[in-house]
Amino acid sequence: MIPQGKRSCHNFAVQSTLNTMKDSNGDLQHIRALMERSTRFLGLSGLSGVSAGAFALLGAAVAGRYLQGRPDLTPEPLAYSAGGQTGAEYWGPITFLVSTAMAVLASALLGAFWFTWRRSRRLGHHLLDRTARRLAWNMLLPLAAGGIFCIALLLHGLPGLVAPATLVFYGLALLHASKYTFDEIRWLGLSELLLGLIASFRPGAGLLFWALGFGVLHILYGGLMYLRHDRNDTATTP
Amino acid sequence: MIEALNKAFESRVRLGIMAVLAVNDWVDHAALRDLLAVTDGNLASHLTALEQLKYVQVRKRFIGKRPNTSYKASAAGAKAFRAHLNAIEKLIPRN
Numbered sequence: 001m002i003p004q005g006k007r008s009c010h011n012f013a014v015q016s017t018l019n020t021m022k023d024s025n026g027d028l029q030h031i032r033a034l035m036e037r038s039t040r041f042l043g044l045s046g047l048s049g050v051s052a053g054a055f056a057l058l059g060a061a062v063a064g065r066y067l068q069g070r071p072d073l074t075p076e077p078l079a080y081s082a083g084g085q086t087g088a089e090y091w092g093p094i095t096f097l098v099s100t101a102m103a104v105l106a107s108a109l110l111g112a113f114w115f116t117w118r119r120s121r122r123l124g125h126h127l128l129d130r131t132a133r134r135l136a137w138n139m140l141l142p143l144a145a146g147g148i149f150c151i152a153l154l155l156h157g158l159p160g161l162v163a164p165a166t167l168v169f170y171g172l173a174l175l176h177a178s179k180y181t182f183d184e185i186r187w188l189g190l191s192e193l194l195l196g197l198i199a200s201f202r203p204g205a206g207l208l209f210w211a212l213g214f215g216v217l218h219i220l221y222g223g224l225m226y227l228r229h230d231r232n233d234t235a236t237t238p
Numbered sequence: 239m240i241e242a243l244n245k246a247f248e249s250r251v252r253l254g255i256m257a258v259l260a261v262n263d264w265v266d267h268a269a270l271r272d273l274l275a276v277t278d279g280n281l282a283s284h285l286t287a288l289e290q291l292k293y294v295q296v297r298k299r300f301i302g303k304r305p306n307t308s309y310k311a312s313a314a315g316a317k318a319f320r321a322h323l324n325a326i327e328k329l330i331p332r333n
Contacts (some may be wrong), residue, residue: 027250027253028323030253035257038258103253129269169332188258
């Protein structure tokens with residue numbers, strides 16, 4: 001039996017503990033959201049990936065048709081033409097394929113920027129805020145290194161290793177940048193890396209792996225991110 | 239149990255400041271203001287309180303001609319924030 005006065009005091013204590021618990025739960029959610037929002041760029045749109053993948057497949061189809069029309073360039077010699085090939089018969093096809101790849105890269109980047117810009121604006125994020133800038137820098141540095149490495153491969157007459165090298169460097173860049181954005185990017189990076197490593201042991205199949213990595217994987221992960229994040233935008237924004 | 243909660247973090251704004259600083263290096267005033275959605279004045283008064291407790295470090299410098307103030311959690315601040323988080327977590331029943 002608790003005396004009258006003591007009981008109300010007891011009730012008050014229970015009540016205030018319950019209130020503190022409720023507040024604390026809200027505080028924790030608040031803290032988690034802030035930590036995530038201040039370190040990760042969450043404006044990335046899944047459609048960016050889908051459009052990049054579509055451009056990559058288009059580019060791969062163009063390159064595939066070109067190679068079909070040039071039966072003299074069987075995959076194997078093109079893959080292992082190491083040493084001494086410096087004439088027009090080497091640089092002609094290389095120039096065509098590299099230009100195609102550059103056109104794909106430019107359209108993919110434009111499309112990616114456009115969709116992400118659109119989504120960021122809708123969410124009220126700034127496309128040039130600190131998280132976006134950090135994400136961009138962490139992507140660009142490994143990619144630039146990969147680009148220079150590929151130029152070296154071409155100059156040394158090893159074009160067959162270019163497709164695996166682009167996949168490996170792109171995978172590492174994504175893996176590195178994934179801590180600044182959605183977790184799916186980490187898995188995309190790992191998949192690209194794995195595909196690139198397999199491709200480096202399959203000479204002559206570079207174009208196929210390239211289409212798989214830059215085309216199919218982008219569309220798959222982009223679609224997944226669209227379903228998981230973009231589609232919930234209207235529900236989460238006031 | 240409740241005694242373990244740090245009075246310095248009772249305000250949502252201060253809790254928010256420490257949360258952002260716990261996972262970032264130097265963060266400037268404008269970025270903090272936008273992340274927490276508070277006014278400059280409100281943010282400044284909370285930051286001053288945390289600074290007096292030596293929970294945050296302040297760095298003032300110029301970027302071009304404009305003054306820029308950045309903040310970082312001090313070792314003591316990070317420790318106090320972690321202790322506060324642990325106390326909160328103990329309060330919430332596991333389900």
